[in-house]
Amino acid sequence: MRKHRKLAILAKIEPVYGTDSVPTGAANAILATDVTLTPLAGEDINRDLLLPWLGHQGIELVGNYVQMEFSVECAGAGAAGTVPAYGALLRACGLSETITPSTSVDYEPVSDGEESVSVYFNQDGVRHVALGCRGSFQLDIAAKQIPRFRFQLMGLLGTVTDSALPAADVSAFQKPVPVSNANTSFSLHGAARISERVSFDLGVDVVPRFLIGDERIQLVARQSTGSVVVEAKAMASANWFDIAQAKTLGALELIHGTVAGHIVRLDAPSVQIGRPTMGETNRITNYALPLIFQPQSGNDEFTLSIR
Template sequence: MKTNRRLVQVKVEATPGTPAVPNPATDALMAVDFKWDNAAEPVTDEFKYAAGYYGAKDSFTVSLSRRCSFTLPVVGGGTPLGTNLPAPLLAMYRAAGHAAVVTAATSVVFNPVSDAMEAATLLVNDDGFLRRMTYCRGDVNWVFEEGKVPRANFSLLGTYETPTDQAMPAATMPTLQKPQGFNKSNSVVTLGALALKCQRVEIRAGRQNSYRNFAGAEDVVPTDAEAQAILKFELPTVAQSSVYADLETNQVRALSLTHGQVAGNRVAFGAAAAQLVTLSEEEDRGILMVTATYNLKPQAGNDQYLITLT
């Protein structure tokens, strides 16, 4: 089977665990670098018999789950504003523990949630070999870095179904805004009142999920979400902003990232309470840089950060 003939489809399940039926005309996903982290992850038990010779044991597959990961471009909500972000992209953020609020003619806003979390069905057709994951829930991290366009890296955990043969359907790929490079023209990163000379930003949703299979239940349950941001930036002077004092005093600062200039293709990240927890230094092209890890703390709940597409 040809790995370059792969179609990925995703759709939110109306009831978590009840398979959705993705439509290749509306639910095709432009996944980048798709891989099966475990196409069939077994839970096994075994008996090792007292048989008078070596090697006497039986193994029993009790349950199976699946894990996969892939990348999606980070782009704005399209135009007219708030009405043109493709359904499969919305589905992925929702399956990764986010509420998606679409306001026509205005924006798409994602925020993390702690209850009423959704799940999705994922179909992967590899040249006529079909694998399905249901009850999919996952994690996402966003990466903005020098010399690249921004990426959203997703990982999914879901229930297993036996693969089948199915002809590759004709799919309609979604129309996306073109991702824009992370550079001075397109991007601004602010910590407190200081605009940073920032080389890299990684925002980790920190979603944790667990697969269960026992009498009365087979599901993927969310267990926690501890968001972090990891920044690499040029060390500012003490007068500009003392990052070491922030670490010493448990200082909490607002963190923001805005990316993109044109309406319909702008992305804004905001965290009201970012606390510095680790700090290291290194040299880059003769400049002293720091890598700083921030815990993104909720204030009223489900507000560790907001992602706004305009």
């Protein structure tokens, strides 16, 4: 019998794509929640032979890879200018990492040279190894909730073996603060907004490519989007319908946390508003606004800053 909740996830950047970087519990453990693993994804093919009798002819399992999905709490690194414990995951989603000592660690999108991670997924003594892992994520900031990243990763199929659970050191993960007026601020198109929820979707398109001479998980496209639910005000405050129809671009600023070392900030300079829809919460009218994050001069549609 294996217990489902006894789990260790380790992730470490690969200097060479697809080569096991050998993550350890002491240095590379990930503190995750709401975890799912598809240990043998891929395609099924059959020979489809015509024979004098009927019946299944069996299948071939081809293009085998690993899929995993999990959430990580959104919090700072404990000290400004320190890489957060989940930094390797952000880099595996096609983001660069720039460290400014004692100030911040900034993550910005790239369009080539994307990195990858080796992941060890050990569930109560059975270890699944995934190499060359890349993926995408969403960030959800909702009032009265713990903010979380939701990662989706794909990796090349490694070994599945009996292996003792590692001693996972997750002390680098900081305790998050809930989303609230005191802890969180949000502005859109030049003014602070009262909002119920802000979401961001990195929107990376990840494909498994199994070819003659090469096998890899490849990032092939990126279209970052999001949404926000804002309290409805008079049109003089913000006419979101005119803004959407005019395709006006404006800045977005989301700051969660107030103490240095525990701040996560999302800045985007050119955000387009999609088609607004009306709704209500507690009998108060609101607008749900789709967000489209556009680059200005390339790979600059947003900066995720850990401060």
